[in-house]
Amino acid sequence: MQALWLSMKLASCVTAILLAVGMPVAYWLAYSTWRGKFLLESVVALPLVLPPTVLGFYALIAMGPRGPLGKLWIALFGHGLAFTFGGLILASVLYSFPFSVQPLTASFEGIDRRLLDASAVLGAGGVRTFLRVILPLSLPGVVTAAVLSFAHTLGEFGVVLMVGGNLAGVTRTVSIDIYDHVQSLEYGEANRMALVLLAISFAVLSVVYAVNRRVWTPWAAK
C-alpha cells in the first residue's frame, strides 16, 4: 500500500507540473507561425518512440553527481538528484511530456480563430484571451491531458527503475512493487496490486473517452 500511495503522489505531482509546463508549450505550438516549429514538435514526441531505458539512461547520467543537473542540485540542496523522489518527478515529467502537450495542442488548434480575433478586437490581451476563451473552450483537451499524464505516470516502469531504483517509500512505485513480488514468487500480492492498477487505469480512460464523446458537455454546441 505504501507503493500505491507513492505512485499516486508521484502521478499527482507530475500531472500538475505537466499541465503548468505543457500549456505554454502547447500554446506556442498551436499558434506560432514559425516555420521550424516541427522541430519542437519532434522533440516533444520523442518519449513516445524512445525505449524508457534510453530516456532513463540519459536522465540518470544528467542527474548523477557528475552530470549537469546533479551538480546543480547538489549545489542548491546539498544532496544528489538520482534515486530520490525529486529525480523521479523530473524523469517522469520528461517521459509523459507528449501525453500532456499533444492533447492540449490539438484542442487549442481546434478553436475557431475568429473567436480569438473577436477577443482581441474587444480589447483583451493574450493572457485574458487564454483564460476566458481558449481555456474554457479546450476543457476536454485539458481533462484528457491531465488524465493521460496521470495514468501514464502511474503505469511507468522503465524510467522509474533507471532513475529511482527501488527504495521503499522513496522510489518504489506500484509497478516496481509488482515486479518485486513476482520476482519473489508472491503471486497473490502481485495480483492484488496489478488489479488495483488495472481498475484505476480503466476508470481513468473512461473519463477521457466520456469527455471526448461529449457525455459531459458544459456548453451548447455551435
Added chain:
Amino acid sequence: MLTAQIRKERRSSGASSFVLDVSIQVSPGITILFGVSGAGKSTLLDCIAGLVRPDKGQITVGDEVLFDSGRGIYLPAQKRRIAYVFQTLALFPHLSAEENIAYGLSDLPEQETRERVSAILKAFRVDKLRKQKPGELSGGEKQRVALARSLVTEPHALLLDEPLTGLDAELKSSIVDDLRAWNAAKGIPVLYVTHSREEVDALGERMIALDNGRVVSAGAPMDVLNAPRRKKLAQAAGFENLLSATVLDLRETDGVMRVRLQESACEIEVPIGYAAVGSRVHVAIRAGDILLATEQPHGLSARNVLEGRLVSLEQRGTIVIARVDCGLTFVVHVTPGAVRALELASGRPVWLVLKTHSCHLVD
C-alpha cells in the same frame, strides 16, 4: 473620420499573389464596402482592425494614428478600439448573451458594466435573451447580440463583414434601423461589407467599390452602381445581361453610338463612350430595365426594339425570369401578373424594348 492607405501583399500557395492597394476615407455614418468575393474586402477590414499587419501605409481614426509604417507605429488590435462584427459573428459559445456583451467591458466597475449591458440589450431588443447561450439563439438574435457586443464598448469605428447574410429582408431592415438609431447619437464611421444589392439600397449613404484589391469607384451608391466600370463589378451589382459588342458608328451630336451585340445581327444604340469604331466594348443591362411586349411596339421614345422568341420562364419568388432569344439570349425580369396578363409562354414571339440610358458601358 477613418482613413486608411494600405498596401498588403498576400501570397497564396500557388504562384499567384494578391495585392491589396487602397486608399479610403470613411466619414461618420454607414459606408458600404462593395465587391465580389476575393476583391479584398475582408483583408482590408482585418488590416484596419489590427488583425493583419499591412506591408506599408497609414491608418487613422480621428486624430489617433493606429498604424504608420513610416513612423513605425503599429497598435495591436486590443488597443485600437475598433469594433468588428465578423461574418461568422464569433460569439463565445460558452458564454451567455449577457456575458458575451460584457466581455469587452472588463476594465469598468461592475455597476457601470451592468448598466451599459442592460441599456444595449434593450436597444437591440435582446433583453429577454440575456441568459441564453449562442447555441440557443436564432440567426437574427445572434446577429443582434454580436452587434450589441461590439457597440457596448463605445468603439471609435465599426467594421461589419456581411453581418446580416441569411436573414430575410424584414428582419434585416429592422436590425439596420436599430443600428442606425444607436449610431445617430454616437456618430462613428461604420464600414459595412456586403455584396447584396438589397442591403446597398437599404443602407446606402456612401459606397466604396473594391475589385481585385483596388478601389474602383466611390461615392453615392446610385452613382457607383449605375456606372460600373468593371465587368466583374457589373455582374456583382446585378446586371444580369453582360454582353460584348462591336462599335459600328459614333453619333457624337446625339451622345450615342451604335453597337452590334456579340456575333448576332442585333444592333442597339448605347450612350457614347471612349471607344473607336470597330473596337470591342461590354454593355451591361439590368434584367429589370428591359420591357417585354407581345406585339411590335410603336411610338416609343426608347430607341432599341429587338424581335425575339421567348425561350423559358422561371418563377423565383415574386419575379419571373424570362429568357428571350434575339440571336443572343437576354434575361428579362417580369412580374407573375404580367405573365398572366400577356399569356406568356415559351416559344412565343416577343419584342424587347431597351432605353439607351439603361445600357451601361463597362470596361
